[in-house]
Amino acid sequence: MNGSFLTYLSNAHPVTWFVLGWLSFYFILTFTIFIGRALYLSEWKKRELDSLEKMLLGSKQPKSNSILSKCLSKNFSSSFLGVCKNVAEKNVTVGLSWLSIIASTSPFIGLFGTVVSILETFGKLGQSSNASLGIIAPAISEALVATAGGIFVAIPAYTFHIILKRKGYDVIAYIQRQIDLILSESSKPNESANGN
Numbered sequence: 001m002n003g004s005f006l007t008y009l010s011n012a013h014p015v016t017w018f019v020l021g022w023l024s025f026y027f028i029l030t031f032t033i034f035i036g037r038a039l040y041l042s043e044w045k046k047r048e049l050d051s052l053e054k055m056l057l058g059s060k061q062p063k064s065n066s067i068l069s070k071c072l073s074k075n076f077s078s079s080f081l082g083v084c085k086n087v088a089e090k091n092v093t094v095g096l097s098w099l100s101i102i103a104s105t106s107p108f109i110g111l112f113g114t115v116v117s118i119l120e121t122f123g124k125l126g127q128s129s130n131a132s133l134g135i136i137a138p139a140i141s142e143a144l145v146a147t148a149g150g151i152f153v154a155i156p157a158y159t160f161h162i163i164l165k166r167k168g169y170d171v172i173a174y175i176q177r178q179i180d181l182i183l184s185e186s187s188k189p190n191e192s193a194n195g196n
Contacts, residue, residue, distance in 0.1 A: 013120050016146055019113030023149045026102045026109075030153065033095040034160040041092060041167040048174035055181045062178050072182070081179045088175050092168030096161055103158035110150020117143030 044067075051066035062068040071084035121139040 013116055015116040016113050019109055019116075019146050020149060022109055023106060023146075023153050026106055026157070027153045030099065030102055030157045030160060033098055034156075034164065037095045037164050038160075038167065041164065041171060044092075045167060045171050045174065048171055048178070052174050052178050052181075055178055060182075060185050062182070066175075066178065068175060068178050068182070078179075078183055081182065085172065085175055085179060089168075089172055092171050093165075096164060096168075099157050099161035099164070103154050103161055106154040106157065107147070107150040110147040110153075113146025113149075114143050117146060 047063070047065045048067070051063035051068070054063050055061075061072065067088050068081070068084060071081060118140065121136070121143060125136065125139070
């Protein structure tokens with residue numbers, strides 16, 4: 001298998017080399033984004049969950065390592081907390097666009113490499129008088145390597161996109177629950193003042 005792949009690469013068209021290089025870059029980028037963002041979001045999710053649990057146990061303020069602690073001041077409003085939540089939403093989605101681009105374009109990049117390889121194969125076969133199935137089949141199967149590579153890159157990119165999107169959703173849900181608790185605490189004095 002290894003020898004046949006090296007033979008394939010040595011006989012490949014320059015466009016195929018370019019396509020496989022591009023897909024290799026995408027593959028490395030996919031795992032780099034996923035590992036970095038997964039670690040970051042897991043830590044952030046833990047911080048926000050700890051802060052939410054603290055607030056559920058009676059604290060009126062989020063923990064100091066929560067993103068909301070940076071947003072709170074003596075005179076805060078629901079709209080200001082909403083802006084803080086929007087900033088958090090932007091931060092949790094960093095990298096998702098790249099994973100989406102990689103997942104959606106990789107199969108097309110691979111297909112482009114396959115089409116170029118097939119065109120080259122048929123061009124060579126048209127010049128040869130010896131065009132049998134034994135010659136055409138291996139050439140077509142070699143051309144399909146680029147499509148397989150595109151699909152191979154797209155699958156983890158799409159999977160990682162969904163995983164990171166879910167982690168981001170959890171972070172935002174914890175932040176929203178903290179905002180709800182903060183606003184409910186801030187409205188309590190107003191309710192008692194209205195009742196007097």
